[in-house]
Amino acid sequence: MTVVLDEAYREFVPEEDRIDSIALVKKYPNLFVTRTFSKAYGLAGLRVGFGVNSSELPELVNRIRPPFNCNTLAQAAAAG
DSSP states (O other), rough: OOEEEEOGGGGGGOOOOOOOHHHHHEEETTTTEEEEEEEEEEGGGGOEEEEETTTTTTHHHHHHHHHSOOOOOHHHHHHH
16 A cells, blocks of 8 residues: 655645654655645646655556656756
8 A cells, every 4th residue: 555645735834843754755665755846936837746755656656647747847947
């Protein structure tokens, strides 16, 4: 079973109240943490984010990922 932890609003939580979800990924290989640039960085129209997971999960995600899931403008904004 895969567990998804959506941290879309992470930047709005005070630093002292945040959990170290990356450490949890190392401890639980079935955990998939997702984050987005859409909320805190004003990129809502671009729909860009990322996931942090173990080495086994990307293959599962790639099976259901659309072929053009992130456009060039969104990639440039996320990289910059």
